[in-house]
Amino acid sequence: MDNLQRLQQIRIILSHTSHPGNIGATARAMKTMGLDCLYLINPKSFPDAEASARAASANDLLERAVVCQNLDDALQHTILTAAVTARPRELSLEVLDAREGAKELLRYAHRPVAFLFGRESAGLTSEEVSKCQIIIHIPANPAYPSLNLANAVQIITYELRMAAREDAMQGEVTTQPASFNEIESLYLHLEQLMIASNFLDPRRPKLLMQRIRRLFARARLEAEEVQILRGLLASLEKYWKHTR
Amino acid sequence: MDNLQRLQQIRIILSHTSHPGNIGATARAMKTMGLDCLYLINPKSFPDAEASARAASANDLLERAVVCQNLDDALQHTILTAAVTARPRELSLEVLDAREGAKELLRYAHRPVAFLFGRESAGLTSEEVSKCQIIIHIPANPAYPSLNLANAVQIITYELRMAAREDAMQGEVTTQPASFNEIESLYLHLEQLMIASNFLDPRRPKLLMQRIRRLFARARLEAEEVQILRGLLASLEKYWKHTR
Incomplete structure (x- = not known):
């Protein structure tokens, strides 16, 4: 796949945007750099005249924008997602700067990848x-x-375009990364088993599932690995039911 | 001088801006990257409530912005200026991309340097x-x-900050580049002499002075070199008057 074509696999997701002007300006920013895949989670007002005005000649992106009710819907079938944020985090994932991060996601962009942007006020x-x-x-x-x-x-998006321009893409990912859907199914399966086995108390879950998520986020699971893990969980369940 | 301090030597000049909102948004963009030196050439409306609104907490930059009547005033005492443009040019100067250009101007930013941005519509x-x-x-x-x-x-401004972050500044310029004022005086002197000597017909100037400007732009004159050239011009004038 041509490097610049990869830009079209990349989703820009805006979560709970308050000012419709920012949605239009985002569409214009994306189109100037060759991206065209905009997702909106619960925007305060969309479609909106101010969004259209600020989009200028990028109104086609607004017309094709996917409006979702929650983040899970926006992440369907993605294989890698980056949170763009200025705030430090308690449960820190791998942190990259914009340049490194753009290069990293582009390596995976033979399949859908996403950048997630938060609210104007609270991130x-x-x-x-x-x-x-x-x-x-x-x-x-x-x-x-x-x-x-x-x-x-x-x-x-500028850094993505700069990364895509580089003559030789460094370290293209040729494995089959697991999709958001596959990984979420794994988490659900694991959580059910944890509860059933009294390892996790759903009334006092603490940060257990978040720690699990962080661990697997670092690992960047492949599809086959998810199958193996789910096979293991199913096998444990079966054995456990059998011996009870 | 500390690399990040150099950012404060850098002027952002907006020429004939139509939409005051863009002036405010520019101030905010500058401040987020640590620049604070904004020049405005003949803005359509300034100060303006929309500019202030879009500037958010960068209103201090608007208050300190220097409003000029023409480009010469905005370039006073600068030693290097880059035109930021998307249009190809007939008389092409050296062309750098944003990353290379930011690094290049930062090398000179122990004295004032400038980035010049044109009209929203026509550049x-x-x-x-x-x-x-x-x-x-x-x-x-x-x-x-x-x-x-x-x-x-x-x-x-993002590329300037990225360049300033680099641990070791590459190739800091230690020469004494000529200022805008010194170079313009040289051009004026040269032009007068060209006209006096009938080399340049002021009724049909063609592109002669522009070609001269392009040549010296490539050379990036030092202050001492301008002195030498002006000394030569004065000497030619004197000799010419003497022999006439």
Whole structure:
């Protein structure tokens, strides 16, 4: 696949955007860099005249934008997602700067990958970040790191285009990474088994599932590995039922 | 001088901006990357409530912004200026992409250097470009290269910050580059002499002065070299008057 064609596999996901102007400006920023796959989670107002005005000649992206009710819907069939955030995190995933992060996701972009951007005011929630595998940090003035949402998208998409321009793509990923759907099914299966076996108390779950997510996020599971793990879980379940 | 301090030597000049919102968004983009030196040439409306709203917490930059009547005023005491443009030029100067250009200007930023951005609709005029030494091109989608003005500023200032972060500044310039004022005085002196000697017909100037400008732009004159050239011109004048 041509490097610049890969840009079209890349989703930009905006979560709970308050200002419709930022959605339009994001569409324009994406199109100037050759991306065209915009997902919106519960935008406050969309479609909206201000979004269309700010999109200028990128209105086609707004027309094709996918509006979702939650993050899970927006991540369907993706194989890698980066949370773009300025806030430090308690449960830290791998943190890359915008340049490294763009290169890294582009390596996987023979299948759908995503960049997730949070609310204008409060950024991403911990739950949202826990569904990502990487955190991307845009270097900024520590005294005023508050980038406009569409400008943050502009920097990320610019870095993607710069990475795609490089003559030889370094380290293209040829394995078969597991999709969001496969990994979420694994987590669900695992959680059920943990509860059934009294390892996890659903009334006091603590951070157990988040720690599991972090571990597997670092590992970047392959599809076959998910099958193996689920096979193991099924086997444990079966044995356990049999011996009870 | 600390690399990040150099960012404060760097002027962002907006020429004839139509939409005050873009001025505010530019101030915010600059401040997030640690720049604070904004020049405005003949803005359509400034100060303006929309500019202030879009600047968010970067209103201090708007308050300190220098409003000029023409480009010469905005370039006072600069030693190097880059025209940021998407259009190809007849009289082409050295062309760098945003990353190379940011690194190059930062090398000179122990004294004032500038990035010049044109009108939202029509970009920079040929006359404006002819007062710059470098053209900077932001890589973009050829089918839609129309970046929003403040987003173009965001990419340039982001690249400046990335360049400033690099541990060892490569090839800091230790010579004494000539200032805009010194070079313009040289051009004026040269032009007068060309006219007096009938080499240049002021009624049919063609592109002669532009070609001279391009030549010296490539050379990046030092202050001492300008003195030498002006000494030569004075000497020629004197000799010529004497023999006449």
